[in-house]
Amino acid sequence: DIQMTQSPSSLSASVGDRVTITCRASQDIHNYLAWYQQKPGKVPKLLIHAAITLQSGVPSRFRGSGSGTDFTLTISSLQPEDVATYYCQEYDRYPSFGPGTKVDIK
């Protein structure tokens, strides 16, 4: 099974800050990686698939990068509405999620 890790597990940043979340796969998953945002008490929302492809309607301040085993989600300018837990998910084999990164406003 492919194991997914994320770092950090949580972070606190100021409005307008650039935020970076890292996701690592235990083996090469090519670009078969998605990112989801889950706001407190809400349903997960697809942000990015194929590592870099922004889902329709997602603000352009979200950007995905990486391939192989190392991936990054960047929020270029953190907004209050971005407070959420972010999950990466590989789909090279069977779907497997990372443990999540909780993002708060400082």
Place this chain on the structure above:
Amino acid sequence: QVQLVQSGPEVKKPGASVKVSCKPSGYTFTDNLIHWVRQAPGQGLEWMGWVNPNTGGTNLAEKFQGRVTMTRDTSTSAAYLEMTWLRYDDTAMYYCARDPRGWYFFDYWGQGTLVTVSS
């Protein structure tokens, strides 16, 4: 617009069974896989498996084989998740989610069904 509407919350005793429904709308039901994902309270997301609404075929995560059944009813355009021999650690929010391209990621999610296992 695409929507997936799930059945309401359930409270079950240990050892009982539960069946959760998911009714998509806004697209052709048989065009896309339906996956099930669960989330225990305060925990992360766990993929359980998928059902192919066109063929009825399924693919379950190894952990759930033997205890979970995924089905669909094309006459009502609904998908179902049934879990037997419920345990306390099955308490979770259960989500159905649409697979946009058969690539095993999820573009639309149901609102979730909370299943609570309690004596």
